[in-house]
Amino acid sequence: xxxxxxxxxxxxxxxxxxxxxxxxxxxxxxxxxxxxxxxxxxxxxxxxxxxxxxxxxxxxxxxxxxxxxxxxxxxxxxxxxxxxxxxxxxxxxxxxxxxxxxxxxxxxxxxxxxxxxxxxxxxxxxxxxxxxxxxxxxxxxxxxxxxxxxxxxxxxxxxxxxxxxxxxxxxxxxxxxxxxxxxxxxxxxxxxxxxxxxxxxxxxxxxxxxxxxxxxxxxxxxxxxxxxxxxxxxxxxxxxxxxxxxxxxxxxxxxxxxxxxxxxxxxxxxxxxxxxxxxxxxxxxxxxxxxxxxxxxxxxxxxxxxxxxxxxxxxxxxxxxxxxxxxxxxxxxxxxxxxxxxxxxxxxxxxxxxxxxxxxxxxxxxxxxxxxxxxxxxxxxxxxxxxxxxxxxxxxxxxxxxxxxxxxxxxxxxxxxxxxxxxxxxxxxxxxxxxxxxxxxxxxxxxxxxxxxxxxxxxxxxxxxxxxxxxxxxxxxxxxxxxxxxxxxxxxxxxxxxxxxx
Numbered sequence: 001x002x003x004x005x006x007x008x009x010x011x012x013x014x015x016x017x018x019x020x021x022x023x024x025x026x027x028x029x030x031x032x033x034x035x036x037x038x039x040x041x042x043x044x045x046x047x048x049x050x051x052x053x054x055x056x057x058x059x060x061x062x063x064x065x066x067x068x069x070x071x072x073x074x075x076x077x078x079x080x081x082x083x084x085x086x087x088x089x090x091x092x093x094x095x096x097x098x099x100x101x102x103x104x105x106x107x108x109x110x111x112x113x114x115x116x117x118x119x120x121x122x123x124x125x126x127x128x129x130x131x132x133x134x135x136x137x138x139x140x141x142x143x144x145x146x147x148x149x150x151x152x153x154x155x156x157x158x159x160x161x162x163x164x165x166x167x168x169x170x171x172x173x174x175x176x177x178x179x180x181x182x183x184x185x186x187x188x189x190x191x192x193x194x195x196x197x198x199x200x201x202x203x204x205x206x207x208x209x210x211x212x213x214x215x216x217x218x219x220x221x222x223x224x225x226x227x228x229x230x231x232x233x234x235x236x237x238x239x240x241x242x243x244x245x246x247x248x249x250x251x252x253x254x255x256x257x258x259x260x261x262x263x264x265x266x267x268x269x270x271x272x273x274x275x276x277x278x279x280x281x282x283x284x285x286x287x288x289x290x291x292x293x294x295x296x297x298x299x300x301x302x303x304x305x306x307x308x309x310x311x312x313x314x315x316x317x318x319x320x321x322x323x324x325x326x327x328x329x330x331x332x333x334x335x336x337x338x339x340x341x342x343x344x345x346x347x348x349x350x351x352x353x354x355x356x357x358x359x360x361x362x363x364x365x366x367x368x369x370x371x372x373x374x375x376x377x378x379x380x381x382x383x384x385x386x387x388x389x390x391x392x393x394x395x396x397x398x399x400x401x402x403x404x405x406x407x408x409x410x411x412x413x414x415x416x417x418x419x420x421x422x423x424x425x426x427x428x429x430x431x432x433x434x435x436x437x438x439x440x441x442x443x444x445x446x447x448x449x450x451x452x453x454x455x456x457x458x459x460x461x462x463x464x465x466x467x468x469x470x471x472x473x474x475x476x477x478x479x480x481x482x483x484x485x486x487x488x489x490x491x492x493x494x495x496x497x498x499x500x501x502x
Contacts, residue, residue: 016089016106016110016111016114019089019104019105019106020085020086020089021085022104023085023088023089025074025077025078027104028071028073028074028077028088029071029074030103031073031088031092031100031103031104032071032072032073032074034099034100034103035073035097035100037062037065038168039095039097040065040072040073041058041062041168041170041171042091042095042134042137042170043073043088043091043092043095044058044061044072044073044076044170045058045130045133045134045170045171045173045174046087046090046091046094046126046127046130046131046134047076047077047084047087047088047091047126048076048080048130048174049080049082049127050080051174051177051178051183051184051185052177052178053178054174054177054178055171055174055175055177055178056178057076057079058072058076058171058174059162059163059166059171059174059175061075061076062166062168062171063162073088083125086124086125087125087126089111089115090115090117090123090124090125090126091126092111093108093111093112093114093115093117094115094117094126094131094134096117127184129184129190129212129215130184132208132211132212132215133170133173133184133212134170135208136199136205136208136212137169137170137173139204139205139208140169140202140204140205142167144202144204144205145167145169148169148198148199148202149169149172151198151201152172152176152181152194152195152198155181155194156176156179156181160175163175176194176195181194181195182194182195190215190216191216192212192213192215192216193216195212196209196212196213196216199212206405207405207480210405210406210480211480214480255446255483255484255485255486256326256483256484256485256486257485257486257487257488258295258326258327258367258485258486258487258488259296259326259488260296260297260324260325260326260327261292261295261296261297261298261325261326261327261328261329261487262297262298262300262317262321262325262327262328262329263288263289263292263297263298263299263300263328263329263331264300264301264302264313264314264317264321264328264329264330264331265285265288265289265299265300265301265302265331265333266302266303266305266310266313266314266330266331266332266333266334267281267282267284267285267301267302267303267304267333268281268303268304268305268332268333268334268335268341268342268343268344269281269282269303269304270304270344271335271342271344271345271346272344272345272346273346274346275335275342275346278333278334278335278422279424279425280422280423280424280425280426280427280428281333281373281422281427281428283425283426283427283432284333284373284422284427284428284431284432285301285333287427287431287432287435288331288431288434288435289301290435290439291434291435291438291439291442292329292438294439294442294489295438295442295443295487295488295489296488297327297329298321298325300321304344305343305344306343306344306345306347307343307345307347307348307349309343310343310349311349311353311357314330314354314357314358315357315360317330317358317363318360318362318363319362323362323363323365323366325366326366326367326485327366327367327368327369327485328358328363328366328367328368328369329369329370329371330354330358330368330369330370330371331370331371331372331373331431332354332370332371332372332373332374333373333374333428333431334373334374335374335375336372336374336375336376336420337375337376338376339351339376340353340354341354341372341374342374351372351410351477351478354370354410355370355405355408355410355478358370358408359404359405359408360404361403361404363404364403364404364406364407365407366407367407367409367481367483367485368407368408368409369409369411369447370408370409370410370411371411371431371434372410372411372412372413373413373420373422373428373430373431374412374413374420375414375418375419375420376412376414376415376418376420405480406480406482407480407481407482407483408478408480408481409476409478409479409480409481410476410477410478410479411434411451411454411474411475411476411477412474412475412476412477413428413429413430413431413458413472413474414430414472414473414474414475415473415474415475418472418473419470419472420472421461421463421470421472429458429461429472430454430458430472430474433454433457433458434454436457437450437453437454437457438450438487441453442486442487442489443486443487443488443489444486445486446484446485446486447484447485447486447487448484451476454474455473455474458472458473458474459471459472459473459474
């Protein structure tokens with residue numbers, strides 16, 4: 001019998017809370033000594049809540065740094081003391097400043113799991129739209145920032161002279177908020193139309209453009225300022241953030257019913273030399289086939305694909321199977337690495353490559369869901385006679401119509417850097433739970449509700465590998481769905497099963 005206890009998750013909130021409580025103004029000043037001025041500006045941009053007055057407050061602090069060695073973050077939080085410790089810790093994790101975090105005597109992977117800084121539309125203490133705008137600043141190079149500023153300055157007469165020789169885009173964005181060119185507020189409202197018309201011209205910022213467009217349309221706003229706990233409990237609770245915010249985030253989504261669907265399964269069991277045979281994966285494959293047949297999906301199965309075969313099969317989904325369906329589920333069962341999955345020839349296939357292959361103009365109106373069962377760390381090989389792990393890039397430049405990247409969702413079996421558990425007879429925790437939830441609730445709950453149910457169930461599982469306690473937490477890697485949806489059980493509907501053994 002498997003004895004499953006959590007390896008790290010139960011202790012994350014405790015460790016983060018302990019560090020947060022230790023923060024005081026003296027420690028904050030020591031942190032500032034290790035920060036560059038651009039990092040200080042970014043932190044102030046992220047932690048502020050008073051967007052009406054933020055520009056003048058922060059530009060005045062910035063001006064002080066030109067004449068004296070001022071502690072501008074400490075100065076700011078003295079005037080805006082509410083919850084500043086939590087905001088500083090989350091901002092540091094978003095900035096990925098591992099040196100400072102190390103000096104605070106806390107492991108970065110704990111902050112990463114607690115604050116999920118790489119998920120753009122998720123936040124604990126910081127305004128999620130500000131987080132998204134910070135990611136925009138990071139995505140633009142110097143020439144692109146200058147070009148964006150020239151566009152905006154052409155729209156705003158009498159542009160603030162204090163910013164004439166200021167190169168920090170966050171300060172300009174705060175000014176745009178002050179004059180009403182864009183707006184951010186605590187009540188889930190924003191105005192980004194003026195900015196969006198310029199952002200769509202920037203090739204490398206398309207993903208952020210789509211995120212901001214969601215806020216503009218009030219489709220994807222996260223309530224990230226309320227307490228995450230209940231009954232007066234401390235809001236620093238492990239794991240609860242993503243569950244709660246994900247549900248609230250999609251409460252505004254339009255819902256549709258799926259009348260027709262395609263399920264493509266890429267089942268990688270055998271590998272050339274270094275990676276172990278993935279015993280148990282055929283159980284996952286069979287369960288997925290049975291699950292989606294219940295909802296009238298056409299089922300297509302590919303096995304043991306090499307890298308080029310794998311990419312070609314994904315790129316040619318519309319060519320080989322058309323696009324006359326409402327929803328596509330692409331299920332990839334394989335070993336993995338941080339940021340991608342392995343092909344049978346043991347070559348890497350990045351998540352970006354998968355995204356580009358699936359997101360084509362022919363499928364732009366089709367809901368595209370990618371389910372990935374694979375490790376996202378470097379642990380690989382047999383652990384004991386029952387349990388194993390699925391683990392041991394080449395992103396291409398995207399230059400195409402931005403509409404093809406809509407209606408897209410990636411649901412991973414585990415977080416980056418962590419292993420993913422697979423039973424060698426019963427199949428993987430993640431896929432088995434996906435199938436269980438869909439079979440029992442797929443025609444009663446919406447897809448987003450099912451995703452939340454899967455996440456809650458998998459994170460409660462317990463197991464031991466080689467004497468070590470393990471746990472698993474699934475992750476939403478990309479979410480650009482415009483609608484929520486619900487499956488229909490169509491017992492009398494004819495289904496197809498295509499099996500391709502490569």
